Amino acid sequence: KAGVTQTPRYLIKTRGQQVTLSCSPISGHRSVSWYQQTPGQGLQFLFEYFSETQRNKGNFPGRFSGRQFSNSRSEMNVSTLELGDSALYLCASRRTGEVYGYTFGSGTRLTVV
Amino acid sequence: KQEVTQIPAALSVPEGENLVLNCSFTDSAIYNLQWFRQDPGKGLTSLLLIQSSQREQTSGRLNASLDKSSGRSTLYIAASQPGDSATYLCAASNDYKLSFGAGTTVTVRA
Numbered sequence: 001k002a003g004v005t006q007t008p009r010y011l012i013k014t015r016g017q018q019v020t021l022s023c024s025p026i027s028g029h030r031s032v033s034w035y036q037q038t039p040g041q042g043l044q045f046l047f048e049y050f051s052e053t054q055r056n057k058g059n060f061p062g063r064f065s066g067r068q069f070s071n072s073r074s075e076m077n078v079s080t081l082e083l084g085d086s087a088l089y090l091c092a093s094r095r096t097g098e099v100y101g102y103t104f105g106s107g108t109r110l111t112v113v
Numbered sequence: 114k115q116e117v118t119q120i121p122a123a124l125s126v127p128e129g130e131n132l133v134l135n136c137s138f139t140d141s142a143i144y145n146l147q148w149f150r151q152d153p154g155k156g157l158t159s160l161l162l163i164q165s166s167q168r169e170q171t172s173g174r175l176n177a178s179l180d181k182s183s184g185r186s187t188l189y190i191a192a193s194q195p196g197d198s199a200t201y202l203c204a205a206s207n208d209y210k211l212s213f214g215a216g217t218t219v220t221v222r223a
Binding site for chain 1 (some may be wrong): 144145154158160164204207211212215
């Protein structure tokens with residue numbers, strides 16, 4: 001069965017621009033989460049969506065936003081990009097219920113220049 | 114706030130040696146604990162999931178234990194191989210999110 005699909009795999013953007021990343025979860029998974037990974041901060045939680053509702057949000061500025069569609073696909077948006085936003089952005093999906101584990105996608109590597 | 118710590122930060126062993134990776138967490142109110150492997154520049158591959166009611170899980174050469182009361186989990190990798198070289202991350206699950214440790218980078222020398 002298909003895994004978690006993230007697009008695009010790589011992105012190069014200029015400071016001040018905005019970017020949208022996409023995540024398609026495993027079929028049947030309604031929970032989608034986003035994480036940022038940097039060498040200095042490690043893996044940090046951005047937000048989690050379930051049935052188009054944000055259930056939890058990490059400690060990131062309002063420039064980071066997300067949404068989930070009725071088919072469970074999710075997008076995250078970063079506006080007014082800063083150099084420090086350069087990171088690997090990972091999406092994960094999970095079956096309904098907190099007892100289940102997460103499956104991660106391959107990530108989107110964002111470079112801000 | 115959940116804090117997850119992994120010790121050691123890095124480990125280098127000769128092929129065939131057993132590996133012991135440690136993970137500690139501060140909030141015992143977790144639903145489960147998950148171990149991942151990450152190769153350079155790649156996403157996370159799930160290795161083992163231990164439910165909060167379980168004490169251990171096994172998959173092939175991998176065994177993970179969980180002691181919720183003391184806030185500890187240990188990942189054992191038996192008879193290590195060069196292909197086991199990677200970063201290993203533990204993550205505690207609660208409040209609809211994972212809290213990650215910084216990882217243990219393992220190098221298995223042939």
